Amino acid sequence: MNAYAARVIEELKVKYAHEGEFLQAAQEILSSLDKVLLLHPEYEEYSLLERLMEPERVIIFRVPWLDDSGKIKVNTAYRVQFNSSIGPYKGGMRFTKGVNLSTLKFLALEQTLKNALTGFNMGGGKGGADFDPHGKSEGEVMRFCQSLITELYRHIGPNMDVPAGDIGVGAREIGYMFGQYKRITGEFSGVFTDKGLSYGGCPGRKEATGYGLCYFLDAMLKKNGHSLEGKKAVVSGSGNVALYAAKKAYELGALPIAMSDSNGFVVDDEGIDIELMIDIKEKRRGRIKEYADAKNVPYVDKPSAIWEVPCDIALPCATQNELDEAGAKALVKNGVIAVAEGANMPTTAEAVKCFKDNNILHAPGKASNAGGVSTSGMEMGQNALFLYYSAEEVDNKLKGIMENIFKNVSNAAEVYGDSSIDYVSGANAAGFLTVANAMIMQGCV
Numbered sequence: 001m002n003a004y005a006a007r008v009i010e011e012l013k014v015k016y017a018h019e020g021e022f023l024q025a026a027q028e029i030l031s032s033l034d035k036v037l038l039l040h041p042e043y044e045e046y047s048l049l050e051r052l053m054e055p056e057r058v059i060i061f062r063v064p065w066l067d068d069s070g071k072i073k074v075n076t077a078y079r080v081q082f083n084s085s086i087g088p089y090k091g092g093m094r095f096t097k098g099v100n101l102s103t104l105k106f107l108a109l110e111q112t113l114k115n116a117l118t119g120f121n122m123g124g125g126k127g128g129a130d131f132d133p134h135g136k137s138e139g140e141v142m143r144f145c146q147s148l149i150t151e152l153y154r155h156i157g158p159n160m161d162v163p164a165g166d167i168g169v170g171a172r173e174i175g176y177m178f179g180q181y182k183r184i185t186g187e188f189s190g191v192f193t194d195k196g197l198s199y200g201g202c203p204g205r206k207e208a209t210g211y212g213l214c215y216f217l218d219a220m221l222k223k224n225g226h227s228l229e230g231k232k233a234v235v236s237g238s239g240n241v242a243l244y245a246a247k248k249a250y251e252l253g254a255l256p257i258a259m260s261d262s263n264g265f266v267v268d269d270e271g272i273d274i275e276l277m278i279d280i281k282e283k284r285r286g287r288i289k290e291y292a293d294a295k296n297v298p299y300v301d302k303p304s305a306i307w308e309v310p311c312d313i314a315l316p317c318a319t320q321n322e323l324d325e326a327g328a329k330a331l332v333k334n335g336v337i338a339v340a341e342g343a344n345m346p347t348t349a350e351a352v353k354c355f356k357d358n359n360i361l362h363a364p365g366k367a368s369n370a371g372g373v374s375t376s377g378m379e380m381g382q383n384a385l386f387l388y389y390s391a392e393e394v395d396n397k398l399k400g401i402m403e404n405i406f407k408n409v410s411n412a413a414e415v416y417g418d419s420s421i422d423y424v425s426g427a428n429a430a431g432f433l434t435v436a437n438a439m440i441m442q443g444c445v
Contacts, residue, residue: 002037005030008049019102021320025109025345026053028352032425033432035416040436048436052112055105057081059155063129065147068137077148079127081161082108085438088159089125090115090373090380092166092194095173099128103320110344111373113431114366117405120377125161127152133168145176153181158190158383164376165194167239167319190383193376202379203391205372208398210244210342212371213315215402217340218252220363223410224421226337229253234311235272236260236303237318238281238288241342241369245315247274258309260318261288264301267309310334317342325350332358341365352424359421367409367427374401 001009009030016022030049037043059079067073078101081089091111094104104126112124129148133141156163165174171194178192178199188199195201204211218228228249233256235246246256256272258265261281266272266288273295280286280294292299300306307314307327314331316323320343328351331339339355340363341347347355347362355362375398382389389397412433413419413426 001031002034004037004044005033005049008053011050012053016102019105021102021106021345022109024321024349025106028345028349028424029109029113029428029432032428033416036429036432043436046440048439051439052083052432052435053109055080055082055108056084058101058105059152060101061151063131063144063148063151065140065144067140075129075131075144077127077129077131077152078104079152079155079161079163080104080108080125081155082124082126083112083435084123085435085442086116087121087123088157089161090122090164090376091124091126092164093169093173093177094126094128094166095131095133095168096128097130097132099130104128106320107344110366112435113428114370115373116431116434117367117408117427118370118374118377118401119404120374120380122162122373122377122380125163126166127163128166131168133173138172141172142176145173146180149177149180150184153184156181156191158380162190162376162380163192164373171196190380193379195379200379200383202375202382202389202394204394204398205375205379206240207244207247208375208394209241209369209372210246210317211248211395212374212398212402213241213245213317213340213342213368214248214252215371215399216363216368216406217313217315217338219403219406220340220361220423221338223406224361227253228313231255231312231337232257232310233313233315234258234306234309235315235317235342236265236306236322236346237316237343238277239317240282241372242315242317243274243278243281245317245342246272246277249313249315250274254313257311258306259288260303260306262303263287264289264299265303265306265309266292266295266297266299268295268297307331308334312337314339315342316346318346319343320345321348323347323351325354327351328354332360336360339363340368342369344369356418356422356424361421362423364424364427366431367405367423370405371398371402374398
């Protein structure tokens with residue numbers, strides 16, 4: 001590893017020893033930049049890596065709110081404004097019990113490079129709270145969102161920081177947060193993306209990450225002499241990313257045969273009935289076992305074992321570190337040809353190495369799942385110019401963006417990677433160079 005990068009990693013390990021997810025992301029990025037740093041020794045003079053690995057700002061605050069019985073509840077909220085060198089901070093808000101600073105810093109760092117790959121002027125940020133909307137009434141969710149924005153409003157804005165949805169934050173939560181922001185500031189602006197279509201949202205946003213994943217995957221396969229036609233796919237997760245990745249995979253000729261949720265997974269050798277799955281998971285908010293019961297297909301109550309299902313294509317779309325070395329070895333043993341990440345950092349470092357050692361095509365999330373934020377970039381443009389895009393326009397633009405991201409990642413892999421299919425290094429290098437050059441040009445800020 002480059003001596004400069006190695007020194008920065010060791011410093012981070014001492015300073016943030018308790019932030020495992022952030023350290024994992026930092027090491028994955030820095031360890032892949034050897035050739036970049038060799039060609040740009042001036043980056044050390046500018047202390048570029050040290051500056052890149054520190055958020056520009058972290059906001060932490062309490063969120064008091066009243067439940068339906070009138071009892072005061074208190075949660076903790078965060079906003080990590082990581083890097084604004086190429087545009088206003090951009091990244092989702094996550095409401096779930098597991099939210100912590102380490103996870104949000106890793107996500108914001110990944111978001112910084114991901115946003116740089118899209119071609120839009122968007123910096124990197126991420127936020128959330130240890131609030132779980134599940135089981136809460138509409139009034140409780142609304143009061144929590146309004147209390148959160150009563151503090152956060154002063155730190156966000158269409159030219160400052162533009163939050164979006166994420167785990168636990170959908171159209172309902174975005175609407176409540178946007179409404180409170182508008183009420184406090186008196187402004188109707190593009191301060192949030194993932195908004196409803198009736199007040200500035202972009203059609204196709206819900207589907208965009210999953211659709212974009214398949215557009216990237218399709219381009220990667222074609223570049224390497226394959227296609228999606230007739231390929232069996234395993235998709236982890238059953239949220240928006242997984243559901244619409246499975247749907248688009250069908251449209252491009254593949255056959256998704258397995259999907260999972262946090263309780264287990266189903267296998268349907270005839271192909272997942274995606275409309276039924278969308279009905280169960282999106283409309284009914286049910287469990288994936290309901291699909292197994294309805295279709296009389298196998299159900300396994302161990303979600304991590306989904307990677308043991310023989311397939312050609314693996315699409316991890318659930319959460320970070322869901323695909324470990326054992327899962328990677330099972331996929332390789334069963335003949336997988338490509339792995340494309342729909343979630344953020346869903347594969348462990350050991351799994352990534354396994355794929356690399358076995359020459360498996362591997363699309364890293366910061367490139368392959370950039371479809372969601374790309375569509376958010378379109379929404380920001382819509383809001384700034386008071387325009388409206390049709391669903392067809394958005395999908396066409398999305399396909400072009402994802403194909404261009406793959407082209408740039410592939411070109412960077414050939415220059416900076418260990419091989420022409422080292423797309424992890426290619427994505428890191430392409431995103432990093434964009435951010436690094438902007439940082440240098442703007443001086444010590």
